Amino acid sequence: MKARPGRAPVPASDAPHIPVLLGEVIDALSPAGEGVIIDGTFGAGGYTRALLAADPALQILAIDRDPNAIAGGQPLVAxxxxxxxxxxxxxxxxxxxAEQAGKGPVSGVVLDIGVSSMQLDTPERGFSFRHDGPLDMRMGAEGPSAADIVNETDETELADIIYHYGEERRSRAVARAIHEAxxxxxxxxxxxxxxxxxxxxxxxxxSHIHPATRTFQGLRIAVNDxxxxxxxxxxxxxxxxxxxxRLAVVTFHSLEDRIVKQFFAARSGRSSHGSRHLPSQGAPEPRSLQPVTKGPVLPGEAELARNPRARSAKLRAVARTDAPVPPPLSAIETLASLPDQRRGGARR
Structure with a gap:
């Protein structure tokens, strides 16, 4: 990314998590002036640190549901x-x-969807099959754990979770094996x-893919909704x-990216005829968003060499128009739910 006139260079973060598509995210948000940007997925603070360096007048509201991230971010706050x-x-x-903090309206939002490297690499969090630890997977400290779901969920529903959220074709066999175990x-x-x-x-x-990759993904998505x-x-x-x-969203698998893509398309007027994922809901709504990126932005070869975990990342960005905010797009919720929940009991 070329430096813009008058903008401080973006430093490389020294945090254990390497922020993906960092330069591209900063470019998409185009921070300037005395605005407020929300980092909705603070993690180790990679995007926040870069945004603070991008403009000395910028204010950041950072959010994280993980108590460890909040504690670890206090030095950066100071x-x-x-x-x-x-x-x-x-x-x-x-x-x-943002309203509670007295920070809205804001000039930008960045979201880095999914699990962080710190969570994956901490065995006691239970996110990874590569490290033995308690089967937890909770990003926060509340709600049922992965162990609760694995041990207490009906076999058929467990298969649905693994199939739809993990995209595991052998989901029924996996659920059956778990049930027997x-x-x-x-x-x-x-x-x-x-x-x-x-x-x-x-x-x-x-193959470098572990047999449990998709099952763990499905459970993690279910645990954390x-x-x-x-x-x-x-x-x-x-x-x-x-x-x-501007809103910049980085996703790491097709389920997330499909939701972002369809939402952006619907709100920018590019899906007036609907699709099989997001059917048309009648008369076109005001275009509350307009594209900033033309399709997804992908990591370059240099970044992939530095950070192999970036290989599936995609960045999409839009800008807010001055049109009124339309009603919530209820149809997109179907992309986030299990089929039996959204089809009145129908099973795959």
Whole structure:
């Protein structure tokens, strides 16, 4: 990314998490002046740190549901000398949190969807099959854990979670194997679950994908209601952005990207005829958003060499128009729900 006149260079973050598409996100948000930008997924503070450096007049409201991220971000809060407000909460509530902090309307919102490197690399969080630890996967400290879902969910519903959220074709076999295993005792660790899944899921020879990858993804999304949270966040960002304000969203798999793509298309008037994912809802609504990026922005070869975890990342960005905010787009919620929940009991 070329530096713009009068803009401080974006520093490389020294945090353990490497922010993906960092330069492209800063470019898409185009921060300038005494505005407020919301970092809805603070994590280790990579985007926030870069935004603070991008313009000395910029204020940042950063949000994270993970207590560890809030605690770990306090040194950056002190370093920012009043320019950074870091609050606990869900990014689906970002407009309400902005109002509580006295920060709206805002000039930008950035969302980095999914699990962070710190969470994946901390065994006691239970996100990864690569490290043995308690089967937890909760980004916050509330709600049922992955162990609760694995041990207590009906076999058919468990198969649906793994199939639709994890995109695992062998979901019924996985759910059946889990059901049989839990008869012998509660499944409590990531290693136990990974071994069960590896017993029924085969991968291509030479593949670097672990057999449990998709099952763990599906459970993590279900535990944290990640897709529902994303839908709420898109609507919240639309409400809190000032005219001309920008929304940049980085996704890491097709389920997330489909929701973002369809929402942006619907709100910018590019899906007036509907689609199989998001049917037309009648008369076209006011165009509350307009595209900033032409299609998804992908990592370059240099970034992929530095950070292999960036390989599936996509950035999409839009700008808020001065049109009124339309009613919530209820049809997009179907993309975040299991089919049996949205079709009155129909099963795949």
């Amino acid at each position: 370093e920012a000398e009043g320019r950074l407000t870091l609050v606990p909460g869900r990014f689906g509530d970002l407009d309400a949190l 839990r008869r012998r005792g509660r499944i409590e660790t990531t290693a136990q679950l990974a071994e069960i899944v590896a017993g029924v899921v085969r991968v291509e020879p030479g 990640e897709l529902g949270e994303l839908v709420r966040a898109l609507h919240a960002a639309e409400r809190v952005l000032a005219p001309g304000g």
